Structure formats: structure tokens, C-alpha cells
Amino acid sequence: MATVTRTQTGWAPHRDLSPHPVPLAERIAVVIFVGVPLLAAAAAVPFAWGWGMGWTDVLIFAVLYPLNAIGVTVGYHRHFTHGSFKAKRWLRIVLAILGGQAMHGSVIRWVADHRRHHKYADAEGDPHSPWEYGPGLIGLTKGLWHAHMGWLFGKDRTSRRRYAPDLLADPDIRFLSLNPVYALIVLSTFLVPMGMGALLTQSWHGAVTALFWGGFMRVFIGDHVTFSINSICHVFGKEHFRTRDRSRNVAWLAIPSFGESWHNLHHADPTCARHGVLKGQIDISARVIWLFERLGWVWDVRWPDEERLAARRIAP
Structure with a gap:
């Protein structure tokens, strides 16, 4: 049975949206929608430098951003969602936090x-496909908003009992997912950088600037990078492996996303612990998993299988 994707007139076979070059107008829409907020954040740095930002803020951001990125990419995604490796109990708790x-x-x-x-990638049932409203400038603009952030504000909620029964059965993970406990985790997102700023500068000014750059801006940038995997990486980029959806590889997102933007291989082989499997594809998260394996913290890592890759590879 063919998968389906919504067009302006309803759901239609996925083959109607087969891979094709994205028109210039649609590329411009992507840049405006996703790129402008990130560029604006970067532009704020020289304006704030010296009075609203200092080296301590850069240091705190540089320490906390990778930790939280690893929590999402290595923890939430590759471990908890896809079971790409098994991990010690304490590491599972740390990654969840x-x-x-x-x-x-x-x-x-x-x-x-x-x-x-x-399960429903780029088809009916996918909670955040950018193709939900069909191709074309209007449809894709609506779809990008939906895939990037809009779906978060919808009333539709995924059944946890249906899609995550294994985690519901895990006492540690179930406890960390309780609303009061998760609220404390969120609070620590801001208290930790604020405390680090206060200790490093011995001043309230340092605490406040660290809260802004190491707290709010860190979350803002991390959110947009992660959301871009849902939006940009399902609209344009390179396709190296056969999939049943519109997932693509986007090289310029590889470093800030810690390798998650090698999205095409991920959808071709979801449980693989490394997403950047081709020459020159930097995958920081895979290197972290490799390090954890060397330290004995994780095992049964599902590294790429050459035969599986070859079977899915699209001829150049």
C-alpha cells in the first residue's frame, strides 16, 4: 500500500511528491523562516559584547550547549527512541536529565x-511533516511552520502507552517524566548557568548575563537547530539512501546538530548509532557514543553494517 502525503486537495499517494529540485522561492522561504532568527541571534553578539556579554558567558554557553545537545541526540534520540545502544543505569538517568x-x-x-x-514519516499520521499542506510556496510555508514549531501548539497528543510502553515500564524514566520532576529539570536549565556566572564573576551582573546567554539563548539556538531537523531536513538537501519519505542530508547543520542532520541515512536505517556514514560526514554524537563504548558505559552498539548500507545506497 502506497504511503500518502497531504496536498492542497487532501491526502494523495506519496509518489506524487517524488524527489525533485526545490524551487528558488521555496528555498528563500526556508532561509527566512529558519535562518533569520538564528542570524539575528548571532548578530546580537557584537552589539552586546563588552557590556551585556563577556568571555564567561561564552565559556558557559560552550560548556552547556554540547551537554544538552548530547542529552537530546545521544540520549533522547539514539538511545531511548531507537535503542542504538544499551547503557548503564546512571548514564541513562544523566542523559534523560x-x-x-x-x-x-x-x-x-x-x-x-x-x-x-x-512510523508515518511524511504521510498521514506524522505529527510534524513539512509536506502536510502540499508543495508550492504557500503550502510549503505553512508546512515549514507546522514542522518547525506549529505542531507543538496543536491539541493532538501522541499516545505514550502505544509508542513508549518500554519507558513507561522503567521506574527511573517514568519518575523523571513526572510533571513536577520535569519542572525542576527545566528550572535547572536556567539556575545552572546563572549560578556558574555568579561564581565565575562574583557579581550579579555576571549572573544575569550568564542567565541570558547560557540559559535563554542556549535554549533558543538549540531549539531552532533541533526543529530544523523536522523542517529543513525533510524539504531539501541530498539523498544518498533510499527511504519511503522525504528525509534528506543537510551538511551545514551537521556540526550544530551534532550529526543529526545526516537525516537521510537515519530514516533509511533508524537504529544505526552513526548517522554520518559517508566520507566527510561529521557526526559528533557518534563519536560520543564511541567514547562511551570505550569507557565501558555502553554496549551492544549498532554500528553501521556495510551490507545494509550498500542495499540502501542510491547510485551516484
Whole structure:
């Protein structure tokens, strides 16, 4: 049975939206929608430098951003959602907390949504496909908003019992996903950088600027990078492996997303612990998993299988 994707006139076979070059107008829409907020955030740095931002703020951001990124990419995504490796109990708890600090929701809710996304990728039932409103400038603009952030404000909620029964059965993860506990994790997202700023500068000014750059701006940038995987990486980029959806590889997002933007391979082989499998594809999250494996913290890692890759590879 053919998968389906919504067009302006309703759901139609997915083959009607087969891969094709994205028109210039649609590319411009993507840049405006996703790129402008990130560029604006970057432009704020030189204006704030010296009075609203200092080296301590840069240091705090540089320490906390990778930790929370790892919590989402290695923890929420590759471990809890897809089971790409097994991990010691303490590491599972740490990854769940670090991922929660990114403010993407509790681990059980995030996993349920993402598993549902994979089941119905770019078809009816996908919670955040940018193709929900069809192709074309208007349809894609609406779809990008929906995939990037709009779906978060919808009333539709993914069943946790259906899509994450394994996590509901885990006492540690279930506890960390309770609303009061998750609220404390979110609170720590801001108290930690504020406390670090106060200790490093011995001043309220340092605490406040650290709260802004190491707290609010860290979450803002991390959110947009992660949301871009749902939006940009399902609209344009390169396709190296066969999938049943519109997932693509977007090289310029690879470093800030810690390798998540090698999205095409991920949809071709979801349980693979490394997403950037081709030459030159930097995958920081995979290197972190490799390090954890060397330290004995994780095991049964599902590294890429050459035969599986070859079977899915699209001829250049």
C-alpha cells in the first residue's frame, strides 16, 4: 500500500511528491523562516559584547550547549527512541536529565512523538511533516511552520502507552517524566548557568548575563537547530539512501546538530548509532557514543553494517 502525503486537495499517494529540485522561492522561504532568527541571534553578539556579554558567558554557553545537545541526540534520540545502544543505569538517568534541560519535553513524550514520526514519516499520521499542506510556496510555508514549531501548539497528543510502553515500564524514566520532576529539570536549565556566572564573576551582573546567554539563548539556538531537523531536513538537501519519505542530508547543520542532520541515512536505517556514514560526514554524537563504548558505559552498539548500507545506497 502506497504511503500518502497531504496536498492542497487532501491526502494523495506519496509518489506524487517524488524527489525533485526545490524551487528558488521555496528555498528563500526556508532561509527566512529558519535562518533569520538564528542570524539575528548571532548578530546580537557584537552589539552586546563588552557590556551585556563577556568571555564567561561564552565559556558557559560552550560548556552547556554540547551537554544538552548530547542529552537530546545521544540520549533522547539514539538511545531511548531507537535503542542504538544499551547503557548503564546512571548514564541513562544523566542523559534523560541533560535532554530534559533542552526543554523539548519529557523523555517519554519526546520518544513517543518521534517513534510516531518514523512510523508515518511524511504521510498521514506524522505529527510534524513539512509536506502536510502540499508543495508550492504557500503550502510549503505553512508546512515549514507546522514542522518547525506549529505542531507543538496543536491539541493532538501522541499516545505514550502505544509508542513508549518500554519507558513507561522503567521506574527511573517514568519518575523523571513526572510533571513536577520535569519542572525542576527545566528550572535547572536556567539556575545552572546563572549560578556558574555568579561564581565565575562574583557579581550579579555576571549572573544575569550568564542567565541570558547560557540559559535563554542556549535554549533558543538549540531549539531552532533541533526543529530544523523536522523542517529543513525533510524539504531539501541530498539523498544518498533510499527511504519511503522525504528525509534528506543537510551538511551545514551537521556540526550544530551534532550529526543529526545526516537525516537521510537515519530514516533509511533508524537504529544505526552513526548517522554520518559517508566520507566527510561529521557526526559528533557518534563519536560520543564511541567514547562511551570505550569507557565501558555502553554496549551492544549498532554500528553501521556495510551490507545494509550498500542495499540502501542510491547510485551516484
